[in-house]
Amino acid sequence: DTAVSQTPKYLVTQMGNDKSIKCEQNLGHDTMYWYKQDSKKFLKIMFSYNNKELIINETVPNRFSPKSPDKAHLNLHINSLELGDSAVYFCASSQGGLVRDRKNIQYFGAGTRLSVL
Amino acid sequence: AQTVTQSQPEMSVQEAETVTLSCTYDTSENNYYLFWYKQPPSRQMILVIRQEAYKQQNATENRFSVNFQKAAKSFSLKISDSQLGDTAMYFCAFMKLIGGATNKLIFGTGTLLAVQP
Numbered sequence: 001d002t003a004v005s006q007t008p009k010y011l012v013t014q015m016g017n018d019k020s021i022k023c024e025q026n027l028g029h030d031t032m033y034w035y036k037q038d039s040k041k042f043l044k045i046m047f048s049y050n051n052k053e054l055i056i057n058e059t060v061p062n063r064f065s066p067k068s069p070d071k072a073h074l075n076l077h078i079n080s081l082e083l084g085d086s087a088v089y090f091c092a093s094s095q096g097g098l099v100r101d102r103k104n105i106q107y108f109g110a111g112t113r114l115s116v117l
Numbered sequence: 118a119q120t121v122t123q124s125q126p127e128m129s130v131q132e133a134e135t136v137t138l139s140c141t142y143d144t145s146e147n148n149y150y151l152f153w154y155k156q157p158p159s160r161q162m163i164l165v166i167r168q169e170a171y172k173q174q175n176a177t178e179n180r181f182s183v184n185f186q187k188a189a190k191s192f193s194l195k196i197s198d199s200q201l202g203d204t205a206m207y208f209c210a211f212m213k214l215i216g217g218a219t220n221k222l223i224f225g226t227g228t229l230l231a232v233q234p
Contacts (some may be wrong), residue, residue, distance in 0.1 A: 031219050041156075041206060043224040048215075055219040090162060094220070104150060104212065104220055108162035 003027050006091050006109040013081055014117055021076045021112045023091030030095065031055075032074035033106065034066060037088040046089075049074050078114075086116045119144045121211050123225035130199045131233050137184075138194045138228045140209030147171075150212035151185065151192045152222065157205040165207070168192065196230075204232045 004025045013019050025032065033056075034046040048056035049068040063079045078085060091109040121142045130136035142151070153165040168176045168185050175183050180197045196203055209225040 033221070035222075041227050043208065043222075045221045045223075048219050048221060050219050055215060056221055088160065092162075105164060105167060106220075106222060107164075108154075111160045111162075113160075
């Protein structure tokens with residue numbers, strides 16, 4: 001069973017379209033994240049949700065809107081796609097908890113490669 | 118703001134040999150975590166090893182070990198008895214504690230390691 005699963009794995013679309021990427025985790029974690037990996041392989045956090053509440057929003061354009069219907073799901077919707085949105089998007093989850101707790105480990109999905117033409 | 122620097126964009130090692138990947142970071146915090154993640158061609162982000170800053174003892178996971186020098190803010194990864202399956206991009210990451218159940222990972226730019234037969 002995949003712990004953190006993302007769909008789709010690949011997404012090719014035209015500029016200006018709206019698309020969504022879905023993420024689900026079956027680890028029972030209460031915190032989920034979206035990271036973006038650009039063409040130079042640089043990874044940067046975009047959003048984090050804890051129990052459906054937005055905690056981190058890292059200066060991401062308003063065209064990106066995360067949605068968390070429950071703590072096991074965190075979807076990413078992107079409006080009016082631009083060429084610069086082409087990247088690999090990773091979902092991750094962690095249990096969170098105390099500072100000195102292994103539950104802080106983040107587990108990643110396999111990524112979604114988004115190509116905007 | 119925290120930064121993570123990996124000064125070796127690419128490295129190569131012969132099978133069965135030992136290789137060390139460098140990582141330095143900058144922070145004014147005292148409690149934090151450091152990680153090494155591996156990203157093989159499959160794109161999956163895989164946790165290799167984790168170090169708590171309050172622990173002086175270096176973390177070890179089978180063939181992987183770290184040299185954590187807190188005062189120097191250095192966190193290098195040593196891979197012993199390198200195997201072909203170790204070929205991957207390796208990311209060093211600093212965990213910033215946001216508070217409560219949420220943290221965020223700040224990644225370095227990665228080191229592409231090639232294990233040669």
